[in-house]
Amino acid sequence: MELGVAPHRLWPRDVGDLDAVLGTAQEAExxxxxxxxxGSHVLRTETGLSHDPLVLLSAVAGATSRIRLVTSVLILPLHNPVLLAHQSATLDRLSGGRFTLGVGTGWDAGEFEAVGVPFAGRGRRAxxxxxxxxxxxxxxGDVRIAVPPLRPSGPAVWVGGQGDAALRRALRFGEAWHGAGVDPAGLTAVRARLAVLGEETGRDPGTLxxxxxxxxxxxxxxPAGPVPGTPLGGAAASAESVRHALGELAEAGLSSCSLWFPVTAGALPDALAWAARELLPRG
Incomplete structure (x- = not known):
């Protein structure tokens, strides 16, 4: 299983918590x-603040050479698709093909109102x-973006969401489905729904x-704040319980896992080092 990480702490409350993001990205590499x-939130929310993901990952691309870059997730309905196609193609090219566009439909109606985009109908528009x-x-088509992507078909697309509409979207447009906080039972349920919806869309779900x-x-x-759901390996995690949980997710079909650490900014380097030492392959 591939393992990725967030280069800043989960849901920072202070902009200073974001300042070391490039150094953390280099250390993760x-x-x-x-x-x-x-991730992407335009406004300060109850969960804190975040960079613009495309700007952040552009900076990370210039500071690293190997590690892949994923929006997890970009709130698609807030973006003009022509501008997004050009921005993501540019980042794909400048990063040497390391960029993956992870998208979702969003949940915060206040952000849509602030941007002047209707909240209703966002799935259809996505x-x-x-x-x-x-x-x-x-x-x-008749329109050509100024910079084509490095890869002829463009960056890989990960499509987030749990409902049938999101799963259909993943089958129609994605290289991957992208979930959040899943457990083996939930992952098995997603696979079962994909099997049914694959027949509707004509896509072999095994290719997703x-x-x-x-x-x-x-x-x-x-934890620096409330953690939604059960953390990987349980509330009192050990190296053994986390490895066991990852093994169960892999057996249920998960091929890539992204780790968010809900710890303070000061504790994040130690959290990264622990995960690398205990979870990454050796040798």
């Missing part, structure tokens, strides 16, 4: 993690947007990778 994830982005990446973001509080660390 040095430690051997597969990818970095960047489908239309992904169709446009894919077309522009491939150079089809399963990915997810999970929360991890390493041993000896205290």
């Amino acid at each position: 040095r430690l051997g993690f597969d990818h970095l994830i960047a 489908d239309e947007q992904l169709a446009v982005v894919r077309e522009l990446w491939r150079g089809e 990778a399963l990915t997810a973001g999970v929360f991890l509080v390493p041993p000896g660390h205290t």
Whole structure:
């Protein structure tokens, strides 16, 4: 299983908690993690603040050379699809093909209101947007974006969401489905729904990778705030319980796992080092 990490703490409350993000990204690459994830919220929310993911990952691309870069997730309905196609193609090219576009439909109606975008109908619009982005990446139609992606079909796309509409979207447009806080039972249920929906869409669900973001509080660390659901390996995690949980997720079909550490900014380097030491392959 591929393991990635967030280059800043989960849901920071202070902008200073974000300042070391490039150094953390470089350290994650040095430690051997597969990818970095960047979420997106335009406004300060009850869960804190975050960088713009495309700007952040552009900076990370210039500061690293190997590690992959993933938006987890970009709130698709807030973006113009032509601009997004151009921005993501540019990042794909400048990063040497390391960029993956992870998308979701969003949940915070306040952000949509602030941007002037309707909250209702966002799922339908997300489908239309992904169709446009894919077309522009491939150079089809009458409009051509200024910079084509490095890869002819464009960056890989991970599609988030648990409902049937999101799963259909993943089958239609994605290289992977992207979940959050999943457990083996939930992952098995997703696979069962994909099998049914694959017949509707004409896509073999076996060609769709399963990915997810999970929360991890390493041993000896205290959560800096409330952790949604059960963290990986349990509330009192050990190296053994975390490895066991990852093994169960892998057996259920998960191919890539992204770790969010809900610890303080000061504790994040130690959390990364623990995860690299205990969870990454040796040798």
